[in-house]
Amino acid sequence: MVSENLLIRDTMSDTGQIPAEGDIWESPDIIPNGTSLHPDWSQYFKNTYNQETPGDYKPMEPGHFNYIFVRVKNISAVTQTFHVRLYYSSFMSLLMMPDTWKSNEITKLVAPKSNTLTLNPGEIGVSGFKMLPPNQPNQHHGLIATANIISSDLPNKLCNIDLDSWTRNSTEIGWRNVQILEPASVTGGEVIGNVIEIMNGNDTEELYALTAELQDAPNGTIASFESCAINGTPLSDGAIPLTTQTAPFRKLVALATLSANYKGYVLVKMTFPEPANIAPDFKAIIKYYWLPSLSFKMNGALAIPIEEAFLPQEASNKAANVVLLGGTFVSLN
Numbered sequence: 317m318v319s320e321n322l323l324i325r326d327t328m329s330d331t332g333q334i335p336a337e338g339d340i341w342e343s344p345d346i347i348p349n350g351t352s353l354h355p356d357w358s359q360y361f362k363n364t365y366n367q368e369t370p371g372d373y374k375p376m377e378p379g380h381f382n383y384i385f386v387r388v389k390n391i392s393a394v395t396q397t398f399h400v401r402l403y404y405s406s407f408m409s410l411l412m413m414p415d416t417w418k419s420n421e422i423t424k425l426v427a428p429k430s431n432t433l434t435l436n437p438g439e440i441g442v443s444g445f446k447m448l449p450p451n452q453p454n455q456h457h458g459l460i461a462t463a464n465i466i467s468s469d470l471p472n473k474l475c476n477i478d479l480d481s482w483t484r485n486s487t488e489i490g491w492r493n494v495q496i497l498e499p500a501s502v503t504g505g506e507v508i509g510n511v512i513e514i515m516n517g518n519d520t521e522e523l524y525a526l527t528a529e530l531q532d533a534p535n536g537t538i539a540s541f542e543s544c545a546i547n548g549t550p551l552s553d554g555a556i557p558l559t560t561q562t563a564p565f566r567k568l569v570a571l572a573t574l575s576a577n578y579k580g581y582v583l584v585k586m587t588f589p590e591p592a593n594i595a596p597d598f599k600a601i602i603k604y605y606w607l608p609s610l611s612f613k614m615n616g617a618l619a620i621p622i623e624e625a626f627l628p629q630e631a632s633n634k635a636a637n638v639v640l641l642g643g644t645f646v647s648l649n
Contacts, residue, residue: 322398322435322463323389324490328368332391335484335618339603341412341643343490345387346402346461350374353383358429361385361442375495378451383426386443386461390435391487397434398464400443405458406450412491412642413479413517415472417460422447449496457496463488476517476606480618480639493644509585510646511548514555514604516574517641523607523634525627526556526582528568531599536589537563539600541570544583556582567626571607584646603643607635 324345326336347361349372354360364372365387376382386400405417425431426444433441449457462470465488474482483489516522528539539561543554550558555578559570574580584602588594605625619637627638 321392321488322396323391323487324386324461324463325389326484326490328366332487334487335481336487337484339640339643340483341458341491341493342645343461343492346459346490346492347372347385347387348374348376348459348492348494349383349385351377351380351382353426357383357385357426357444358442361387362440365389365440376449376457378449378496381424381446381448384422384445384447384459385426386445386490387440388433388435388443388463389440390437393437395434395436396464397432399466400431400433400441401462401465401467402431402443402445403460403462404447404449405460412458412460412483413473413515414470417458418467418470418472421467451496457494459492459494461490461492465489474517475519476522476639476641477608477618479517480606480641484618495647507585507587508646509548509583510644511544511546512582512584512602512644514572514574514578514580514582516576516578519576521573521575523571523573523609523631525605525607525625525631525638526570526572527603527605527625527627528584529566529601529603530563530586531601532595532597533563533586533600534589534592534594535563536592538585538587539563539565539568540583540585540587541568542583542585544581546581548581548583550583554582555580569628569631571628571631586646598647600646601643602645604641605638606641607631607638610634610636 323332326340327338402422403417404420422445424446431443435441542558543551543556555572556570561568622632625638
């Protein structure tokens with residue numbers, strides 16, 4: 317099924333198919349572009365719509381205005397005039413409930429353009445925003461863009477399956493996780509740590525899996541999850557006890573049963589061996605899965621088999637499929 321309206325892509329291959337597939341938290345159409353304004357930003361980002369341009373997506377730098385651009389394509393058969401809105405999640409949740417970000421609209425615009433676009437069928441438009449991010453290094457945050465949706469029409473709380481369905485079935489919504497600026501390089505023996513939020517969107521106790529996959533990490537790198545306070549202080553009585561693995565490994569997995577409407581924090585750490593040269597494209601991809609009970613009637617379009625998520629046999633004994641509810645990444649730049 318293809319939407320007949322507006323498109324903020326979830327991935328580069330997204331053409332408006334419903335539901336969207338893949339990792340939906342790195343929309344290529346939400347572009348945090350740094351602190352220097354591109355002189356021809358509107359035309360440039362139209363021209364690069366079908367190109368991979370990783371250098372255009374930059375960590376956000378506290379203490380300075382950062383420029384963020386949002387692309388929208390009219391995939392309908394009629395000319396449309398609409399508003400583009402951009403929201404900021406002040407803390408990185410792996411489960412992006414609208415009530416955690418819908419009141420945080422970014423309203424400063426890049427002159428002389430505005431966030432009202434008129435697009436002919438097939439046309440691409442770009443809106444420019446600017447914001448001063450908080451001074452919270454080593455934390456991840458979320459940017460959410462909408463086209464032709466007013467804040468009052470956004471839901472507040474959604475249960476797990478409705479949240480995933482709403483996000484993947486809405487072509488007019490895009491989501492991109494961003495980093496507040498971190499060190500450009502790390503030497504052996506050092507540690508990078510990030511605090512992320514985990515939530516249970518259901519009114520019932522549910523099983524979840526938190527996973528980390530390392531890319532280009534030197535052998536001997538230690539990855540760990542541990543429940544923590546919001547400031548990163550580890551908690552001995554949290555939902556996720558200290559869970560570690562040493563690279564090389566396929567995936568670090570922590571299974572946790574969360575109480576109804578649970579909200580808590582997890583410290584994600586990478587400790588590098590010494591001596592070690594850390595590749596500049598090092599990345600740890602963090603994903604958050606819900607494991608519905610075997611009796612749950614799963615929407616086939618949203619289900620991921622346990623084996624495709626590379627979860628352990630313990631998970632297979634409790635669920636046949638998983639739902640990917642969110643994710644983020646840890647990198648050096």
